[in-house]
Amino acid sequence: xxxxxxxxxxxxxxxxxxxxAEGEALLRVLKAGVCNTDLExxxxxxxxxxxxxxxxxxxxxxxxxxxxxxxxxxxxxxxxVVGEINCVACDSPSxxxxxxxxxxxxxxxxxxxHDGAFAEYxxxxxxxLHKVPDxxxxxxxxxxxxxxxxxxxxEQVHLKPTDKVSVVGDGKLGLLCAxxxxxxxxxxxxxxxxxxxxxxLARRGIRTNLVxxxxxxxxxxxxxxxxxxxxxFETSRQMxxxxxxxxxxxxxxxxxxxxxxxxxxxxxxxxGSRCGPFEAALRLLExxxxxxxxxxxARYGLKDGVEALxxxxxxxxxxxxxxIA
Amino acid sequence: xxxxxxxxxxxxxxxxxxxxAEGEALLRVLKAGVCNTDLExxxxxxxxxxxxxxxxxxxxxxxxxxxxxxxxxxxxxxxxVVGEINCVACDSPSxxxxxxxxxxxxxxxxxxxHDGAFAEYxxxxxxxLHKVPDxxxxxxxxxxxxxxxxxxxxEQVHLKPTDKVSVVGDGKLGLLCAxxxxxxxxxxxxxxxxxxxxxxLARRGIRTNLVxxxxxxxxxxxxxxxxxxxxxFETSRQMxxxxxxxxxxxxxxxxxxxxxxxxxxxxxxxxGSRCGPFEAALRLLExxxxxxxxxxxARYGLKDGVEALxxxxxxxxxxxxxxIA
Numbered sequence: 001x002x003x004x005x006x007x008x009x010x011x012x013x014x015x016x017x018x019x020x021a022e023g024e025a026l027l028r029v030l031k032a033g034v035c036n037t038d039l040e041x042x043x044x045x046x047x048x049x050x051x052x053x054x055x056x057x058x059x060x061x062x063x064x065x066x067x068x069x070x071x072x073x074x075x076x077x078x079x080x081v082v083g084e085i086n087c088v089a090c091d092s093p094s095x096x097x098x099x100x101x102x103x104x105x106x107x108x109x110x111x112x113x114h115d116g117a118f119a120e121y122x123x124x125x126x127x128x129l130h131k132v133p134d135x136x137x138x139x140x141x142x143x144x145x146x147x148x149x150x151x152x153x154x155e156q157v158h159l160k161p162t163d164k165v166s167v168v169g170d171g172k173l174g175l176l177c178a179x180x181x182x183x184x185x186x187x188x189x190x191x192x193x194x195x196x197x198x199x200x201l202a203r204r205g206i207r208t209n210l211v212x213x214x215x216x217x218x219x220x221x222x223x224x225x226x227x228x229x230x231x232x233f234e235t236s237r238q239m240x241x242x243x244x245x246x247x248x249x250x251x252x253x254x255x256x257x258x259x260x261x262x263x264x265x266x267x268x269x270x271x272g273s274r275c276g277p278f279e280a281a282l283r284l285l286e287x288x289x290x291x292x293x294x295x296x297x298a299r300y301g302l303k304d305g306v307e308a309l310x311x312x313x314x315x316x317x318x319x320x321x322x323x324i325a
Numbered sequence: 326x327x328x329x330x331x332x333x334x335x336x337x338x339x340x341x342x343x344x345x346a347e348g349e350a351l352l353r354v355l356k357a358g359v360c361n362t363d364l365e366x367x368x369x370x371x372x373x374x375x376x377x378x379x380x381x382x383x384x385x386x387x388x389x390x391x392x393x394x395x396x397x398x399x400x401x402x403x404x405x406v407v408g409e410i411n412c413v414a415c416d417s418p419s420x421x422x423x424x425x426x427x428x429x430x431x432x433x434x435x436x437x438x439h440d441g442a443f444a445e446y447x448x449x450x451x452x453x454l455h456k457v458p459d460x461x462x463x464x465x466x467x468x469x470x471x472x473x474x475x476x477x478x479x480e481q482v483h484l485k486p487t488d489k490v491s492v493v494g495d496g497k498l499g500l501l502c503a504x505x506x507x508x509x510x511x512x513x514x515x516x517x518x519x520x521x522x523x524x525x526l527a528r529r530g531i532r533t534n535l536v537x538x539x540x541x542x543x544x545x546x547x548x549x550x551x552x553x554x555x556x557x558f559e560t561s562r563q564m565x566x567x568x569x570x571x572x573x574x575x576x577x578x579x580x581x582x583x584x585x586x587x588x589x590x591x592x593x594x595x596x597g598s599r600c601g602p603f604e605a606a607l608r609l610l611e612x613x614x615x616x617x618x619x620x621x622x623a624r625y626g627l628k629d630g631v632e633a634l635x636x637x638x639x640x641x642x643x644x645x646x647x648x649i650a
Contacts, residue, residue, distance in 0.1 A: 248585060248589055249589065251589050251590065252585065255582045255583070255584050255585075255586070256583070256585055257581065257582050257583075258581070258583040259580050260558065260575075260576075260581055260583055260595075261577045263573065263595070263597035264573055264574065264576050264597040264598065265576065265599060266597065267597050267598065267599050268597050269594060270595040270596075272585070272588035272589040272591065272593050273589065273592065274589055274592050
C-alpha cells in the first residue's frame with residue numbers, strides 16, 4: 001500500500017499492508033488530519049519511526065474477532081469507524097489505568113511503536129473502534145480524536161457554572177477545547193494571538209481576547225493551557241488564582257523551565273491531560289454542539305502528503321486534511 | 326529589642342519593638358526553629374528584608390482586641406501560643422482563599438513583608454494564634470508550623486489505605502511528612518540519601534530505602550516531593566504511576582526545568598502544597614502520633630543566631646533551634 005513513512009525524513013512510499021493479530025481490525029482509511037504532534041514527531045519527539053497519523057476515519061474492511069473482546073454496537077465489516085489510539089493487546093491482563101502506561105506494553109497509533117493512518121490501510125484493536133453515526137460526515141469524524149482530547153478536560157475537572165475559565169492558545173486544540181468548555185455554560189474566555197482564529201469562536205458566541213490585552217489579573221479558577229510553548233505555560237499559570245487548577249494539554253519536544261515554586265506558594269494544581277472519550281466527542285458532533293469544519297484550512301491527497309505536512313507547519317494554518325480514499 | 330535582621334546580610338542587631346494595630350497581638354518569643362526557607366531567603370528568595378523566622382512558640386504579652394475577630398479558645402494574655410504565618414488585616418473583606426494571595430494584601434511572617442520571630446518579640450494577627458496544650462513542650466511546639474505543612478498533604482489528597490505512597494527526601498520536611506502520612510496506614514516508603522536520617526523513621530517502623538536502591542518501577546499512586554532539588558523532582562515524577570498524584574512541597578530559589586510533557590503523556594496531577602492546619606498538627610503532637618525531638622540537631626542563643634543559620638546550611642544537619650527566652 002502507499003503511505004507517508006517517517007524514517008530519517010518523511011516520505012510518500014510503498015509500505016507493507018498491516019497483518020492482523022487476534023482481536024484486531026483492518027481499516028481502509030477515508031480521511032486523516034494533521035496534528036501538531038505529527039510535526040513534533042518529525043522533529044524527533046518520541047523517536048518515532050513508521051507511518052504517521054492518528055486522526056482518521058475509515059471503513060472496517062476485515063477483522064480477526066477475539067473471545068476476549070466484544071466490539072461496540074455497529075462495529076462490523078463495512079461500518080464507518082473511528083479509532084482510539086492507545087492500544088494494548090486484547091489478552092492483556094490489565095485494560096485499566098495501568099494499560100495506559102507505555103512501559104506496560106501500550107502502543108500509540110502513529111506516535112509510539114504502532115503504524116498510523118497516513119496510509120491506505122491502518123490496523124487497530126477491535127476494542128478501540130467506534131461506529132460513526134450517519135449524521136456525522138467524514139470531515140467531521142476526522143476531528144473525533146482531538147475533540148475527545150478536549151472532552152477529557154471535563155472528565156478530569158468538575159467545571160461549575162460559576163467558574164471563571166480561561167482557554168489559552170488559539171491553535172486547533174485550543175479552538176476545540178474552548179467549544180467543549182463552552183457547552184458547560186461556565187464563565188469562559190478564550191485567549192489567543194490571532195484575531196482570525198479567535199473569530200471562529202466569537203462567531204459562536206464565545207468571549208475571546210488577545211493575550212496582549214490581558215490585564216495581569218490572577219482571577220481564573222481554571223486555566224486550560226493549549227499554547228504548546230514555554231511562555232504560554234507561564235502566562236497560563238499567571239492567569240490562575242491561588243488554589244486554582246491548570247489543565248495542561250501541551251506537550252513539548254524539549255524540557256521546559258516551569259515556575260514550580262510559585263505553584264507551591266499559590267497552592268495550585270497542575271493536571272496533565274491527554275486522550276479522551278470518543279463516545280462523548282461523537283455525541284457532540286452528532287448533536288451539532290461543536291462545529292469543526294471551519295477549522296479546515298487545506299486539503300491534500302495522500303500522494304501530496306509531504307507537502308501537506310509542510311503546509312501544516314506554516315504560521316496561522318489550522319487543520320490540514322488528507323483525502324485518502 | 327534584639328533580633329536577627331536580614332538586609333544585605335544577616336545581622337544580630339537592635340530592631341524596633343513591633344507596634345500593634347487593631348486585632349493584633351505581641352508575642353514574647355520562647356523558641357524558634359530554622360527552616361530551609363530561611364536559608365533560601367538569605368540567598369535572595371522573595372527579596373525579603375527584615376527579621377527572619379516563621380517557626381516559633383511564644384507567650385502572648387499584649388494585644389489589641391478587635392470586634393472583627395474572636396480569638397480561639399485559650400488565646401489570651403499569658404497563654405503559650407503558636408501562630409499561623411499568613412496574615413491579612415483583621416478587617417479584610419475576604420479571609421477565604423483569596424486572602425491567601427500575596428497580591429491581595431497577604432503578608433507572611435518572616436518571609437514576605439512581615440517581620441519574623443528570630444527576635445525577642447513578634448507581632449501577629451490574633452486570628453492566627455493557637456494555644457499550645459500543656460502536654461506539648463516548647464521544643465515540640467516549634468515544629469507545629471512545618472508539621473502543619475505536612476498535614477496539608479492530607480487536606481489536599483485523599484490517601485487510601487491501599488495507596489502506595491512514596492515520600493522522597495529525608496530532610497526536615499520529608500521526615501515530618503513521612504510521619505504524618507504513616508498515620509494513615511497506607512503502603513508507605515520513605516526515600517532518601519542519608520541512612521542516619523532515614524533511621525529516625527525506621528526506628529518508628531516506617532519502611533525506608535535509599536534512592537540509589539530504587540528499581541526504576543513506576544508504581545507509586547502518590548509521591549510527596551520534599552527534596553528541594555530539580556533532580557529530586559524528576560526522580561519523584563518517575564516513581565509515579567500514570568494517572569498518579571505528585572504533591573510538591575519543595576520550593577526553589579531559581580526556576581527549574583520540569584518534564585511537563587511526560588506529565589501530560591502519563592496524565593499525572595501535580596499539586597502545589599504549602600502551609601497547613603495548626604490544630605491538626607497540635608493534636609498529633611499532643612497524642613504523640615508523631616515524634617519531632619529527634620530532629621533537633623543543635624541549639625543556639627539568639628545572640629549566636631548568625632552562627633546558627635550557618636550551621637543549618639551544613640550537609641546532614643537537621644533542625645537547628647534558637648533558645649530566645
